[in-house]
Amino acid sequence: MEQDLELRSAVSMIINAGYQLDREAFEFLEDASKRLDINRLVKSIIEEVSKLPNKPLLINRELLEKKASELWSSEAAQKSMVTGKTGFQPFAKEVEADLTVLEDPAEKLSGTGSLNEYIEYFKDRFKKLSRILNRRVDVRNAVTIVEAFKAPVKSEVKIICMVTEKRESSRGIFIQVEDLEANATIFVPSNNHEVFRKGQRLVLDQVVCFSIVKGERNFFIAKDILLPDIPMRKPNLSPTPVYAALLSDLHVGSS
Incomplete structure (x- = not known):
């Protein structure tokens, strides 16, 4: 009162x-x-x-x-x-502690670490990131790698894929990618400075959208690299002016 x-x-x-x-x-x-x-x-x-x-x-x-x-x-x-x-x-x-456990996933974890589970994990991850990428207006016309193979030489297409290997040379970056159906090689030329810098920052197992030009023998040249958008959301602030330091180990890549 x-x-x-x-x-x-x-x-x-x-x-x-x-x-x-x-x-x-x-x-x-x-x-x-x-x-x-x-x-x-x-x-x-x-x-x-x-x-x-x-x-x-x-x-x-x-x-x-x-x-x-x-x-x-x-x-x-x-x-x-x-x-x-x-x-x-x-x-x-x-300030009195006020902690609420919203969800405990412990009971839902039933993995055995088998190869099939590992593959299913990456498939599920690929599908989820593909859906996020498809929300971008400039990605909605993306096709699969198999469909890109069928495109005429010198035509421009977009594919959503996962980076599986990178090899950098003085001429550019050779990137091996795959989706749920096939794999391909994409070349990022070093004279396209903006795209080249994007290619350098890519990590293995990253899911992105490549805007590419079809070359001979199912070889692709990158014109742009599009990343998933992070949605802008208003943060849920505490009514009390305190801060929390969250400590954890750091994972980079697919771990």
């Missing part, structure tokens, strides 16, 4: 000062009221904002987080002066 009154008082203070509060900022205040003196926080922000030459109409979450961090650091410093103790006082230490 007391927290609700403090929250109402803080919001009223912001509105009476002539500012607006967005939803994320309100959620932050609501959560911060459990640990901080939010009236002091809001007063400090209003004083700071009022001194700006171009006053904002909106007080957002970022501004609240910054000021809350400053106040927390100040309070921690004062405590260390009183107690005579010094050292780092992490804000996250005061």
Whole structure:
């Protein structure tokens, strides 16, 4: 009840000062009221904002987080002066843990490590990445390697494939690729600097789309290399201004 009154008082203070509060900022205040003196926080922000030459109409979450961090650091410093103790006082230490296991895949893991499972894994991975690539407007007309073999010489086609081998020379890069039906060789000439740099960055087992020109004897020359698009999604932020450091081993390639 007391927290609700403090929250109402803080919001009223912001509105009476002539500012607006967005939803994320309100959620932050609501959560911060459990640990901080939010009236002091809001007063400090209003004083700071009022001194700006171009006053904002909106007080957002970022501004609240910054000021809350400053106040927390100040309070921690004062405590260390009183107690005579010094050292780092992490804000996250005061935040109660809130962990939820959304899904545990342990029961679904039944692999034996056989060759067939290994092949099925790569097939499934190839299909999923192919679907992501096909969302690109400039990839929707891609064909299989077998269909590309049937194309007339000097015609331009696009194929979605997996990189299986790379050999770089002074003239360019020879890249062995495959899909679910066949394999082929694609040459990336060094005089096509932009595509050549893309080819250098490719790693084995990477699934990409090649824009190619059909040559003699089922030989292809790369005109461009198209990568899967990463969808732009708004991050799901925590209402509490804390950070997490996630530690893991690093995998590069197909592992």
